[in-house]
Amino acid sequence: MRAETTHSPTARNAPQAAVMNFLNEIAGRYPAAISLAAGRPNNRLFDRLKPEALLDAFHCYDAHTHGGTSLLQYGRTAGIINELVARQLSDDDGVPADASRLLITAGCQEALYLCLPELCPLPTDTLLVCNPTYIGGIGAAQAAGVHIAALPDVGGGQLPEAIERVATQLKREGCCARALYIIPDFDNPTGRILDRLQRCAILEVCTKHRIVVLEDNPYGMFRYEGDAVPTMAALDSGGCVIYLSTYSKTLSPALRVGAACLPTALFGDEAMRDALWNRLIERKSFVTVNTSQINQSIIGGILLQQSCSLREWVRPVLEAYRANRDAMLDELQRVFPHGGIDVRWNRPSGGFFLSLDLPFRFDADAVTECAERYGVIVMPMSFFALDDSQDRRVRLAFSAVEPAQIRVGISNLGRFVRERLRGHTRREEQEIIDS
Amino acid sequence: MRAETTHSPTARNAPQAAVMNFLNEIAGRYPAAISLAAGRPNNRLFDRLKPEALLDAFHCYDAHTHGGTSLLQYGRTAGIINELVARQLSDDDGVPADASRLLITAGCQEALYLCLPELCPLPTDTLLVCNPTYIGGIGAAQAAGVHIAALPDVGGGQLPEAIERVATQLKREGCCARALYIIPDFDNPTGRILDRLQRCAILEVCTKHRIVVLEDNPYGMFRYEGDAVPTMAALDSGGCVIYLSTYSKTLSPALRVGAACLPTALFGDEAMRDALWNRLIERKSFVTVNTSQINQSIIGGILLQQSCSLREWVRPVLEAYRANRDAMLDELQRVFPHGGIDVRWNRPSGGFFLSLDLPFRFDADAVTECAERYGVIVMPMSFFALDDSQDRRVRLAFSAVEPAQIRVGISNLGRFVRERLRGHTRREEQEIIDS
Numbered sequence: 001m002r003a004e005t006t007h008s009p010t011a012r013n014a015p016q017a018a019v020m021n022f023l024n025e026i027a028g029r030y031p032a033a034i035s036l037a038a039g040r041p042n043n044r045l046f047d048r049l050k051p052e053a054l055l056d057a058f059h060c061y062d063a064h065t066h067g068g069t070s071l072l073q074y075g076r077t078a079g080i081i082n083e084l085v086a087r088q089l090s091d092d093d094g095v096p097a098d099a100s101r102l103l104i105t106a107g108c109q110e111a112l113y114l115c116l117p118e119l120c121p122l123p124t125d126t127l128l129v130c131n132p133t134y135i136g137g138i139g140a141a142q143a144a145g146v147h148i149a150a151l152p153d154v155g156g157g158q159l160p161e162a163i164e165r166v167a168t169q170l171k172r173e174g175c176c177a178r179a180l181y182i183i184p185d186f187d188n189p190t191g192r193i194l195d196r197l198q199r200c201a202i203l204e205v206c207t208k209h210r211i212v213v214l215e216d217n218p219y220g221m222f223r224y225e226g227d228a229v230p231t232m233a234a235l236d237s238g239g240c241v242i243y244l245s246t247y248s249k250t251l252s253p254a255l256r257v258g259a260a261c262l263p264t265a266l267f268g269d270e271a272m273r274d275a276l277w278n279r280l281i282e283r284k285s286f287v288t289v290n291t292s293q294i295n296q297s298i299i300g301g302i303l304l305q306q307s308c309s310l311r312e313w314v315r316p317v318l319e320a321y322r323a324n325r326d327a328m329l330d331e332l333q334r335v336f337p338h339g340g341i342d343v344r345w346n347r348p349s350g351g352f353f354l355s356l357d358l359p360f361r362f363d364a365d366a367v368t369e370c371a372e373r374y375g376v377i378v379m380p381m382s383f384f385a386l387d388d389s390q391d392r393r394v395r396l397a398f399s400a401v402e403p404a405q406i407r408v409g410i411s412n413l414g415r416f417v418r419e420r421l422r423g424h425t426r427r428e429e430q431e432i433i434d435s
Numbered sequence: 436m437r438a439e440t441t442h443s444p445t446a447r448n449a450p451q452a453a454v455m456n457f458l459n460e461i462a463g464r465y466p467a468a469i470s471l472a473a474g475r476p477n478n479r480l481f482d483r484l485k486p487e488a489l490l491d492a493f494h495c496y497d498a499h500t501h502g503g504t505s506l507l508q509y510g511r512t513a514g515i516i517n518e519l520v521a522r523q524l525s526d527d528d529g530v531p532a533d534a535s536r537l538l539i540t541a542g543c544q545e546a547l548y549l550c551l552p553e554l555c556p557l558p559t560d561t562l563l564v565c566n567p568t569y570i571g572g573i574g575a576a577q578a579a580g581v582h583i584a585a586l587p588d589v590g591g592g593q594l595p596e597a598i599e600r601v602a603t604q605l606k607r608e609g610c611c612a613r614a615l616y617i618i619p620d621f622d623n624p625t626g627r628i629l630d631r632l633q634r635c636a637i638l639e640v641c642t643k644h645r646i647v648v649l650e651d652n653p654y655g656m657f658r659y660e661g662d663a664v665p666t667m668a669a670l671d672s673g674g675c676v677i678y679l680s681t682y683s684k685t686l687s688p689a690l691r692v693g694a695a696c697l698p699t700a701l702f703g704d705e706a707m708r709d710a711l712w713n714r715l716i717e718r719k720s721f722v723t724v725n726t727s728q729i730n731q732s733i734i735g736g737i738l739l740q741q742s743c744s745l746r747e748w749v750r751p752v753l754e755a756y757r758a759n760r761d762a763m764l765d766e767l768q769r770v771f772p773h774g775g776i777d778v779r780w781n782r783p784s785g786g787f788f789l790s791l792d793l794p795f796r797f798d799a800d801a802v803t804e805c806a807e808r809y810g811v812i813v814m815p816m817s818f819f820a821l822d823d824s825q826d827r828r829v830r831l832a833f834s835a836v837e838p839a840q841i842r843v844g845i846s847n848l849g850r851f852v853r854e855r856l857r858g859h860t861r862r863e864e865q866e867i868i869d870s
Contacts, residue, residue: 020512020720046507051497054729055490062486072481072687077455106541106691106723113722139721145580252507254728256541285455286574287548288541288723293689294489295727 019135019383022364030371034409037367037379039188039352040400041249042324045317049252057301058294064304075293077285079104081300085245085259087308093220094234095243101262101273103280104291108246108258109136112181112214114287115242115260117144118279119179119212126170128163128180128211132384132393134188137181137216147175150386156194160201167209179212184232186219186351189384189395193349199232207238210267216244221314223350224322239263239273247299250310255295321352327403328354328396328410335414341421345396352399355381360420361391369416376412454570454818457799465806469844472814474623474787475835476684477759480752484687492736493729499739510728512720514539516735520680520694522743528655529669530678536697536708538715539726543681543693544571547616547649549722550677550695552579553714554614554647561605563598563615563646567819567828569623572616572651582610585821591629595636602644614647619667621654621786624819624830628784634667642673645702651679656749658785659757674698674708682734685745690730756787762838763789763831763845770849776856780831787834790816795855796826804851811847 023037061081062071069075079085082099089097105111120127120141127141131150141148149170151162167177182202184194194202206213215232233243246258260280266273284290306313329347336343342359362380371377381393398406458472496516497506504510514520517534524532540546555562555576562576566585576583584605586597602612617637619629629637641648650667668678681693695715701708719725741748764782771778779792797815806812816828833841 040509043505043508046505049507051490051493054493055486058486058489070478070481072484072689073478074475074683074688106727109724110722136721136724139717143718143721248509252729253509253724254507256723256725256727282574283578286571286578287545288691289544289571289688290691292541292691292727292730294687294730294733298729 022367023377023379026367026371026377030375030377033371033375033377034401034405034412035377036396036398036401036406036409036413037377038400039397041253042317042320042400044320045249045314046252047316048313054298057298057305060301060304061297062301064300071293071297073293075290075296077281077290078102079259079291079296080293081296081303084300084303084308086261088303088310089243089245089259089261091309092311093217093231093243093245095231095245095261096233096264097243097261098264101264101277103260103262103277103284104296105258105260105284106288106291107248107253107256108216108218108244109140110284110288111244111258111260112137112216113140113144114280114283115212115214115244116141116146116179118276118283119214120144120146122176123147124175125178126175128166128177129386130159130182130187131386132189132381132390133181134183134216135384138384138386141181148386149175149177153389156192156198159194159198160205163202163211164205164209167205167211177209177211179214180206181214181216182232183216183219185217185229186222186348186353188219188351189353189379189381190355191346191348191351191353192355193229193351196229196235199229199235203232203236203238203240206240207267211240212266213241214244215241218246218249219351221250221310222318222321222352224318224325226349233261233263236263239265239267239269250314251299251302255299257291257295257299321399323403324398324401324406325354327406328398331407331410332356335410336417341417343417352397354396354398356394356396358392358394358417362394363391366416370413374412374416376409376416378413457802458812458814461802461806461812465810465812468806468810468812469836469840469847470812471831471833471836471841471844471848472812473835474832476688477752477755477835479755480684480749481687482751483748489733492733492740495736495739496732497736499735506728506732508728510725510731512716512725513537514694514726514731515728516731516738519735519738519743521696523738523745524678524680524694524696526744527746528652528666528678528680530666530680530696531668531699532678532696533699536699536712538695538697538712538719539731540693540695540719541723541726542683542688542691543651543653543679544575545719545723546679546693546695547572547651548575548579549715549718550647550649550679551576551581551614553711553718554649555579555581557611558582559610560613561610563601563612564821565594565617565622566821567624567816567825568616569618569651570819573819573821576616583821584610584612588824591627591633594629594633595640598637598646599640599644602640602646612644612646614649615641616649616651617667618651618654620652620664621657621783621788623654623786624788624814624816625790626781626783626786626788627790628664628786631664631670634664634670638667638671638673638675641675642702646675647701648676649679650676653681653684654786656685656745657753657756657787659753659760659783661784668696668698671698674700674702674704685749686734686737690734692726692730692734756834758838759833759836759841760789762841763833766842766845767791770845771852776852778852787832789831789833791829791831793827793829793852797829798826801851805848809847809851811844811851813848 082102086097086099086102089095126147126149131153170177233241243261344357348354379395381390517537521532521534521537524530561582561584566588605612668676678696777794783789814830816825
C-alpha cells in the first residue's frame with residue numbers, strides 16, 4: 001500500500017488523458033454555451049501583439065545582438081535570451097535568477113517534463129503533488145513514467161505537515177519523495193494562495209527531506225488585491241527550488257516559451273546543481289533540440305522594450321481579470337445568497353480560477369447537462385484529482401470571458417444547481433414521461 | 436548477450452551526450468578553423484526569410500483562416516496547418532499524407548521523441564538503428580528509456596537480411612523489434628541512399644515482423660543528380676511507415692516545426708492506427724502542449740505562397756549545395772589521388788554529408804589536433820556509432836560552408852593525414868624534443 005492515492009506511472013488510460021478532448025468536444029457540440037471551463041488568457045492580452053508589433057520586437061532583439069549570429073539557424077540548447085529572462089524573473093518575481101542556470105524551454109510544460117525524469121530517475125523516486133492539481137503536472141509525470149503520490153486535500157497551513165507525513169510514509173515503503181510540484185500563487189485549479197509562513201514551512205520540510213520544489217508560477221503577475229507574497233524561490237535558503245516560468249499568460253501562449261531556473265547550489269551543493277543542469281541540457285537537446293529562436297527573439301525584444309519588467313505590460317489585462325473576478329463573485333453571491341442552499345466558494349486574490357463546492361456530485365454527465373440545457377460549461381474538479389475527494393467541486397475560470405457572459409453563465413449554473421437540488425431537472429421529468 | 440551492440444536505456448553518460456558540447460567547445464577555442472563538422476543548413480537559405488517576409492507569410496496564413504481564431508492563443512494539440520503540410524508532403528515527397536493523421540511537432544526531433552516510447556512501451560521492446568546513425572535518434576531513444584539494437588554496418592543491399600537476423604535474434608532473447616529508425620535519403624552521417632529495391636525489401640521484412648519504420652527525411656529535397664527514389668512512405672503497402680518531416684532544412688531551424696504522418700492503417704489495422712494517434716496526441720500535450728501557432732502560421736503562409744511545394748523555394752540553396760559537394764569531391768580527388776595513400780570516400784548524390792575512410796583511428800584527440808594545428812574541424816564517425824566499427828572514419832559536412840573554405844579545409848585535412856601517416860606530426864616531433 002502506498003502512502004496516499006498513487007498512480008501507476010505506466011497507466012495509459014488516465015482520466016486526465018481524455019479531459020481536454022472531452023471539453024473540446026462539448027465546446028464544439030454546444031457552441032452557444034458560455035465557457036467558464038477554459039483557463040486561457042483573455043484575447044485582449046493580444047491587443048498589443050499585432051503582427052507588426054511582433055516584427056518590431058524581433059528587430060529590437062536583432063539590433064541588440066548586433067546581428068552577430070543568424071537568428072534563423074540552430075541555436076544554443078539552453079537558449080539565447082537567458083540574460084533578459086533572468087532580469088525579468090528577478091525584477092518581477094524576486095527570483096535570484098542567473099542566466100548561467102536558466103534554461104529556456106518550449107513552454108513551461110516542457111520545463112516540467114524535462115525536470116521530472118531527471119529528478120526522479122528510479123522507479124521508487126516519487127513526485128508529490130497537491131490534490132487536486134494542474135492536469136499537465138500529473139500528465140507530465142505519467143508521460144515521463146514518474147511515480148506520483150498525492151498529498152491530502154488540506155489547507156495551506158497543514159501542507160508542511162502533510163508533506164512530512166507522506167515523505168516519511170514513502171520512505172517506510174522503500175520509496176523516496178524527490179520532488180514536489182506546487183503552484184503557490186493562485187493555484188490552478190483551486191485559486192488558493194500560500195502565505196509566507198506556509199511557504200517557509202514547506203521549504204523547511206523539503207530541505208530536510210531533500211525534496212526539490214518545482215515552483216510553477218504562471219499566475220503570480222495577476223494579483224487583484226493585497227500585497228504580494230514572496231515567491232518560494234525568493235525565500236529559498238536551502239537551495240531546493242527550481243522556479244518554472246512561462247510567457248503564455250503574460251505575452252502569448254502561441255510563443256511557446258517558458259523557463260526553468262535552478263538554484264545557485266542544489267541543497268547547498270554546486271556540483272550537484274551542475275550535474276542536474278548538464279542532464280537537463282542533454283535531455284532538452286533530444287526532445288526539442290532548442291527553443292525557437294524566432295520566438296525567443298520576439299520575447300527578447302519585448303523585454304528590451306519593457307526594461308525587463310512585464311508589470312506595466314500586463315496592467316490592462318490585469319484590470320480586466322479583476323473586473324471578471326468581481327463579476328463572478330458578485331453573481332455567485334446573488335445566485336447563492338447566504339443562508340440558502342449549501343454552495344460555497346473561495347475568494348481568490350488573484351489568478352484565473354475559483355473553486356465552488358456543491359452539495360452533490362458533479363461529473364462529466366453534469367458537464368454535458370449544463371452545456372446542453374443551461375448553456376454553461378464548467379470543469380468538474382474531479383478532472384484534476386487523483387482520488388474521489390473532489391467529486392462535489394467545480395473549477396470556475398473567469399479569465400477568458402467578459403463580465404456580462406460571466407453573469408449569465410453563473411446565473412445559468414445557479415438554475416442548474418437549484419433544479420438539480422429540487423430533483424426536478426428536465427432530464428428526470430423526461431425520463432418519467434418516457435417510462 | 437544481445438544480438439548486436441546494445442545500449443542500456445538508462446545509461447546517463449552515453450558518448451553522444453558530450454558530442455555537441457565537445458564540438459561547440461572546439462569551435463569556440465579555434466574560431467579560425469574551418470568547420471566541416473556542422474550539418475547545419477547554409478545561411479543563404481535565409482536570404483528570403485527576412486523578418487518582413489516572415490510577417491508577410493504570417494499575414495498570408497491569417498487571411499487564409501479569415502481571422503477565425505486568434506493565432507496567439509493556445510491551439511489544437513495536433514496542429515493547425517495540417518492540411519497544407521499534408522499537401523506539401525504529398526506533392527514534394529510522394530507521401531500519401533492525410534491531415535487527419537498528421538501531427539505537427541516542435542521540430543522533427545519532438546516527433547521522434549514522441550513516437551519512440553509509444554512504439555516501444557515495454558523494457559523488452561527494441562528500436563533498431565543503423566550503425567552509425569544520427570545522434571539525435573540514439574539520444575531520443577536513450578532519453579525516452581527505449582532499448583536500442585544496432586544493425587551491423589552493411590551496405591543497403593544487405594540491410595533487409597540484417598534486420599531479419601537481428602529481429603529473429605532479439606525474439607530468441609525475449610525481446611521484440613518494434614521500430615526501425617532510418618534515413619533512406621542521403622543519410623546523416625554517411626550520405627548513403629537506399630535504392631528502390633532495398634526500400635521494398637526492408638518494407639517487406641518490417642511488415643512481416645510488424646516493425647514500424649520511422650522514415651526520417653530531412654535531406655530528400657536536396658538531390659544533386661539522378662532520379663529521385665520514392666520515399667518508403669510512398670512504397671509502403673503494409674502500413675508500417677511513420678513518415679517524419681522537418682522544415683529545418685527547407686525553411687529555417689529556428690521555426691522548430693516538424694511533422695509525423697501515420698499510415699492509413701497500421702499494419703492494415705485502422706483501429707491500431709487510431710489508438711497510436713490518440714497516445715501520441717496525449718503525449719504531445721504533456722511535453723509541449725502544442726506547436727507554436729506563430730511559427731505554424733509562418734510556415735502555413737509560405738506554403739500558401741508556394742502552392743504547397745517547396746521544390747522551387749529550395750532551388751537556389753540546392754545549387755549551392757551541389758557546388759559545395761563538387762568542390763569537396765574535387766579537392767578530395769586532388770589531395771588523395773588514386774594509387775596514393777589508402778583514403779576512400781563515397782560520392783553522395785544528395786544531402787549534406789559524405790563519409791571518409793582513413794587508414795588510422797580518428798578520435799576526439801584527432802579532432803583537437805586537426806583544429807589546433809591544421810585549422811579544420813571534422814566529426815569522427817565514431818561519435819555516431821554504437822560500437823568501434825566506425826573508429827577509422829570521418830563525417831564531412833559540406834552544407835554550411837563555401838567552396839573556397841571547403842578546398843582549404845580538405846587541403847588542410849590532407850596535410851594532417853599525410854603527416855600522421857609519415858609519423859611526423861608536429862606533436863610527435865615536439866614529444867621527441869621534450870623527452
